[in-house]
Amino acid sequence: MNWDAIQSGLPGYLDGAWLTLQLLGASLSIGLIAALPLALLRASANPWARQPVWAFTYVIRGTPMLVQLFLIYYGLAQFSAVRESALWPWLSEAWFCAVLAFGLNTCAYTVEIFAGCITATPRGEIEAARALGLSRAQLHRRILLPSALRRALPAYSNEVIMMLHGTSLASIVTLLDLTGAAREVNSRFYAPFEAFLTAAVFYLALTFLLVGLFHLAERRFLTHLRPRMT
Amino acid sequence: MQRFRILLLAPLVMLATIALSAAAQDRKLRIGVEGAYPPFSQVGADGKVAGFDIDIAHALCAELKARCTLVTQEFDGMIPSLIARKFDAVIASMSITEERKKAVDFTDKYYQSPNRMIAKVGVFADATPATLKGKRIGVQRTTIHDRFATDTFKDGTIVRYAKQSEVFLDLAAGRIDAALMDAVPADTGFLKKPAGKGFGFVGAAFNDPKYFGHGAGIAVRKGDTLREELNRALANIRGNGTYKKIQDKYFEFDIYGAVVK
Structure with a gap:
């Protein structure tokens, strides 16, 4: 083991871990905020509301995230109309392109998770709400969404962890995230095992942290679904 | 029973034949190339790698009477892949530097440009x-x-x-x-x-x-005798006009000794 390589690369790994968390946080926020209304549309009985969202999730989930990132980062830059547009200051930033690709991706998957949980709401809960005379908005706010989002928690925690691992693609578009830091160390010391193992340990620690957070959330919000301890 | 024995022998004989014929054939070499560094190395319209590096690789292989497989690899993975025996030599416009010499051995330069x-x-x-x-x-x-x-x-x-x-x-x-x-x-x-x-x-x-460094060389694993063979082959293609023929295809000047000004 080349401990020198790991030790001298450590500041790079810490910076990389911070960038990885920033990318993850930004893309998850965008994805989550956009996914809520889209999931309601996706679960709607009206085909005019449902179909466009279906098409969006189908396209995004049907293509690899790497391909989407290449399309956004290198693909759009090919057109001079894009390079001269008001969007270019944003699109010229590798950081923005990565967050855009990751955000679209996690949004599509989250929409499907949420929509699935919304349609799977027990009929009885909705009937009870109607019987109490709740309006449509009240029904959504008080019954449908809280119930569905709670049940979505385990599947969503999976999505978050997959996104953490997905952010490693950022290193392809010049960003120095955790994987980028590992590539730097590898290129300086020609020690791929040490370089990528260290990155793996960092990812493992981050995953452990995320799993722990979701565990707490599930204890708080899904107490009614826990196996009974007798 | 006798017939059964013959049946058992048949695949063994076949295996032996295959092994012998393989040994009799030319030696095999795998060469790491890049494919994204024109005009030295690029993927052509037919999907095959082409360029100065590639032509040099083929010429050296012909000189060594070896059957070569070209393996494309991104540049930052060249030396690790060479060490991991994914291929036996790197012909990818790699400059000979002291830093790289710690990890691999180099042949003499095969070109030098500014x-x-x-x-x-x-x-x-x-x-x-x-x-x-x-x-x-x-x-x-x-x-x-x-x-x-x-x-x-x-x-x-x-x-x-x-x-x-x-x-x-x-x-x-x-x-x-x-x-x-x-x-x-x-x-x-x-x-x-x-x-x-x-x-x-x-x-x-x-x-x-x-x-x-001192120009681009061919990287091989540390201590590999392939280095001396490649050096001899390089000297041969420099001497017999093959190198000049290849370099004239790509450059209007002498790429071998291009003096940095």
């Missing part, structure tokens, strides 16, 4: 660290240009790419202000193409041997 900065024409007067202060400078990761730029342009931001072609893309898109690279791929791979319109060389050539 290193230049390129940028939009008229933006920078020269390519000194003072002029490029605060600017974004693109390089290909792990290359001698990466090392040199990292140590020299400390006040600029070094942006690293896996492929030279990606440096060109982002330079044309304006994501980086300048790019440091070998003058030959800069000229034929970018400046002479439509995408490189309005771009040109800036400042003088860089030639500090501490970074830029």
Whole structure:
């Protein structure tokens, strides 16, 4: 083991871990905020509301995230109309392109998770709400969404962890995230095992942290679904 | 029972025949090449790698009477893959440097060309660290240009790419202000193409041997006797006119001894 390589690369790994968390946080926020209304549309009985969202999730989930990132980062830059547009200051930033690709991706998957949980709401809960005379908005706010989002928690925690691992693609578009830091160390010391193992340990620690957070959330919000301890 | 024994023997005989015929054939060599560094190495319209490096590889293989398989690999993975025995030699315009010699052995140089900065024409007067202060400078990761730029342009931001072609893309898109690279791929791979319109060389050539080494050599694993064989083969193709024929296909000047000015 080349401990020198790991030790001298450590500041790079810490910076990389911070960038990885920033990318993850930004893309998850965008994805989550956009996914809520889209999931309601996706679960709607009206085909005019449902179909466009279906098409969006189908396209995004049907293509690899790497391909989407290449399309956004290198693909759009090919057109001079894009390079001269008001969007270019944003699109010229590798950081923005990565967050855009990751955000679209996690949004599509989250929409499907949420929509699935919304349609799977027990009929009885909705009937009870109607019987109490709740309006449509009240029904959504008080019954449908809280119930569905709670049940979505385990599947969503999976999505978050997959996104953490997905952010490693950022290193392809010049960003120095955790994987980028590992590539730097590898290129300086020609020690791929040490370089990528260290990155793996960092990812493992981050995953452990995320799993722990979701565990707490599930204890708080899904107490009614826990196996009974007798 | 007798017949059964013969049946058992048959596959063994077959195996032995295959093994013998394989041994009788030419030796096999796997060569690591890049495929994204024109005109030295690029993927052609037919999907095959072509270029100066590739022609040299084929000529050396013919000289060694070896059957060669070319394996394409991104540049930053060349040395690790060589050490991991994914291939036996690297012919990828790799400059001979002291740093790399710690990990691999090199043959004699097979060419040497100057290193230049390129940028939009008229933006920078020269390519000194003072002029490029605060600017974004693109390089290909792990290359001698990466090392040199990292140590020299400390006040600029070094942006690293896996492929030279990606440096060109982002330079044309304006994501980086300048790019440091070998003058030959800069000229034929970018400046002479439509995408490189309005771009040109800036400042003088860089030639500090501490970074830029002593030309491009073929990397082999440490202690591999393939090195001596390749050196003999190189001397042969230099002597018998094969090298000149190949280099005339790509360059109007002598790429072997191109003196850095």
